[in-house]
Amino acid sequence: MKKIKQTLMGAALAIIAIAFAVFTNMPAFATGSVTVSKNSLSLAIGGSDTFTISATNAAGRVDIVSADESVAMVSHDVVFLDSGITNEGEAPITVTAEGVGVTTITVTLTDVVTFDEEQLSPSTTYTINVVVGPEIHTDTVLEATDSNILLLNEGDFSDVESRVDAGEAAATISHLRSDESVADNDVVKTGDILRITIGGVNFDYVLAFLGDVNGDGLVNSGDYIKIKKHIMESETIAYQSKTWFAADINKNNTITSADYVKVRLYIMDGTGEWRP
Ligand SMILES: [Ca+2]
Ligand SMILES: [Ca+2]
Incomplete structure (x- = not known):
């Protein structure tokens, strides 16, 4: 009988303890x-x-x-x-x-x-x-600029692709036009995009091709007309834009008649080489 009483008391205390615990757990810091x-x-x-x-x-x-x-x-x-x-x-x-x-x-x-x-x-x-993201190995062919723009001095997209270092990562390298459509050849036009996709994330770089000011992938009269318009201030090229890097042939961070002359000589020579 005594033992049962003790057990009941124990149970009652346990219930009180639980009730107390529940009650004290309820306020402010719920x-x-x-x-x-x-x-x-x-x-x-x-x-x-x-x-x-x-x-x-x-x-x-x-x-x-x-x-x-x-x-x-x-x-x-x-x-x-x-x-x-x-x-x-x-x-x-x-x-x-x-x-x-x-x-x-x-x-x-x-x-x-x-x-x-x-x-x-x-x-x-x-x-x-x-x-x-990846590393781009820049050099005299593919140069880094102050902006997120890569300047291709000569060659085509294979020269861009070969300088992408994705390490051990599984990467997809895409050559896109400025409207993000996939390029159907390796010709780089100023405004093209180098897209490196790693783990579903796109790392985009805008490409500028030296001398291709109007973005058609060629260096011809259309480009020196653009440079001339900038010098004449009838149609200015935004500072350090992709077009700017394409037009600053002698790379002195300004677009002047010296650049215009270089494009003219490039076209006249027809060798595909820039005169020093
Ligand atoms: Ca052009
Ligand atoms: Ca210049």
Whole structure:
């Protein structure tokens, strides 16, 4: 009899304890949450970007892992949201591009609890897709400019394609016209697009072909007329546009009669070579 009484008392205490627990869990801090600011990142080789892990009414351990560190590195392997890094409950994570390719970063919450110590969830994982773009090996044939424009000094699209370095990544290289239609030959026209697709992400570069000011893929009278109009100020060429790079034959960052003369000599010579 005594034993039964004790058991009943135990049960009653347990019920009171549960009721107390439920009751005390109810007020102000009812729910907590953790958010990750981005689910995808697109980086250039050598570049970096940042995402932020933020906690509202929650604290605990967060592990950050890059699936492929040869593609992308993370600034922190683990953060504790209660102490934070720059301020409480918020952790900025810097992702640095290490190599061309595609990878994922997983953000895993472990033992994250609300401020009243309710477990948020046993383990939650967020995935961030990362794509690191290709490298273009520029030289005297294919030059980089201050803009996102590549200047082809001679040759055709095969000379552009051969300078694309996508590392170990599976990449598709496309030659598009300015309206994004696929080019049906290798002739590069000023305004064409070099598109490198890696992991479903397009990396586009506008091409300028030296001397092709009007964008028809040829260097002829139509081009020196364009240069002349710019000099006469009847139709100006925008500074450092694709047309600008095509028209500045002597590359002195200005378009003058010297460029006009060079185009005339190029046409007269008919050798396909620029006179020095
Ligand atoms: Ca032309
Ligand atoms: Ca010039």
